[in-house]
Amino acid sequence: MFGHRRPLGSSAGAGKTRCASVFIRRSNIHPGDAMPEPGDGASSEAAPRQRRWWGRRPAVPEPTAAELAALPARDRLELLGQGRQARHQTLNSIGIAFGVVFTAASLIATAFTVRTAQDDLRTSKEGQVTDRYTKAVEQLGSNKAEVRMGGIYALERLMDDSPRDRRTITEVLAAYVRTHAQDRPPTGSDKTRLAVDVESALTVMRRAPRLTGVVIDLRNVDFHGKNLITAKLTHVNLVGANLADANLVGTDLADANMGGANLTRVNLAAARLSNASMTYADLTEADLTGEKLAGQGIFAADLTHANLLGARLTRARLSGVRLSRADLVRADLTGADLRNADLSSANLFGANLAGADLRGAEGVSENAVRQIARTNNKTRF
Numbered sequence: 001m002f003g004h005r006r007p008l009g010s011s012a013g014a015g016k017t018r019c020a021s022v023f024i025r026r027s028n029i030h031p032g033d034a035m036p037e038p039g040d041g042a043s044s045e046a047a048p049r050q051r052r053w054w055g056r057r058p059a060v061p062e063p064t065a066a067e068l069a070a071l072p073a074r075d076r077l078e079l080l081g082q083g084r085q086a087r088h089q090t091l092n093s094i095g096i097a098f099g100v101v102f103t104a105a106s107l108i109a110t111a112f113t114v115r116t117a118q119d120d121l122r123t124s125k126e127g128q129v130t131d132r133y134t135k136a137v138e139q140l141g142s143n144k145a146e147v148r149m150g151g152i153y154a155l156e157r158l159m160d161d162s163p164r165d166r167r168t169i170t171e172v173l174a175a176y177v178r179t180h181a182q183d184r185p186p187t188g189s190d191k192t193r194l195a196v197d198v199e200s201a202l203t204v205m206r207r208a209p210r211l212t213g214v215v216i217d218l219r220n221v222d223f224h225g226k227n228l229i230t231a232k233l234t235h236v237n238l239v240g241a242n243l244a245d246a247n248l249v250g251t252d253l254a255d256a257n258m259g260g261a262n263l264t265r266v267n268l269a270a271a272r273l274s275n276a277s278m279t280y281a282d283l284t285e286a287d288l289t290g291e292k293l294a295g296q297g298i299f300a301a302d303l304t305h306a307n308l309l310g311a312r313l314t315r316a317r318l319s320g321v322r323l324s325r326a327d328l329v330r331a332d333l334t335g336a337d338l339r340n341a342d343l344s345s346a347n348l349f350g351a352n353l354a355g356a357d358l359r360g361a362e363g364v365s366e367n368a369v370r371q372i373a374r375t376n377n378k379t380r381f
Contacts, residue, residue: 166208221242265286270301337356
């Protein structure tokens with residue numbers, strides 16, 4: 001275990017030298033390094049450093065009892081203290097190592113527990129959202145208006161609690177409006193009024209935060225003859241919608257798409273239609289002037305930047321309407337009233353202005369209009 005022992009002399013110096021070798025090993029002094037002989041003040045010639053085997057220092061034999069007995073009491077006590085200190089250090093190192101391992105294991109276990117708890121919480125929350133959504137949609141199919149309204153407002157609350165479901169809920173509410181647009185209003189109410197649950201659905205969609213790229217889809221909705229005063233329908237898709245005889249006074253239709261919509265005899269006084277698209281929409285006899293409601297502070301509609309490509313505006317009342325930078329290419333304005341209308345930078349290329357009244361219209365001249373639009377002897381400037 002301790003290697004081959006060499007014969008020891010009987011002198012105390014020899015025993016002390018052996019014990020010193022133990023001290024050398026414990027003091028990280030390599031065997032073979034120069035060491036002063038006991039009792040000699042001069043250093044001896046440094047011996048060549050012994051070669052290691054696989055990086056380990058050669059073992060040093062433990063001192064015998066005789067060698068220890070030959071040492072002075074002070075040296076023996078010093079060696080004994082060094083041995084105890086080395087053992088204590090070893091035990092402390094082992095304890096620290098166990099402590100580090102235990103702490104690391106505890107941290108890993110804690111992290112795993114926290115993540116598991118978070119996953120469970122997320123799963124539970126998603127399950128609650130699904131249950132609430134399912135129950136709210138079921139309420140929309142009730143025969144009672146108050147139950148349906150409860151389902152609509154439950155969906156609104158769900159939009160606040162689960163932002164990622166806003167798109168889906170908006171699509172559900174839009175489909176509900178399309179389906180129930182002509183439902184009967186409350187008993188005793190004006191027949192032009194929307195059903196209360198439809199009004200609630202439109203209100204919820206109006207209040208919801210607008211999502212990028214999400215458009216309220218009301219294509220082909222039937223709002224004919226309905227009162228939509230002060231409704232907010234910005235960025236709404238109303239392609240092919242039936243709005244004939246509807247009351248849209250003061251309605252906000254900015255950026256709405258009403259391509260191909262039926263807007264015959266519609267009242268759009270004071271409506272906001274900036275950037276709205278009404279390509280090939282039918283606005284026959286539509287009133288956009290606000291003249292009928294002038295006493296109530298209602299003014300003409302705003303069609304700035306509106307897209308009226310190919311729109312049918314036969315005999316439309318457009319007196320005082322703001323049509324600056326509007327696209328009226330190939331629009332049918334036969335017999336339209338455009339007195340005092342703002343046509344600054346409006347594109348009238350190919351528009352039919354036969355019989356139209358443009359007296360007092362701003363931003364255009366007779367010569368410029370006759371060069372790009374279709375006119376006749378009944379067109380007035």
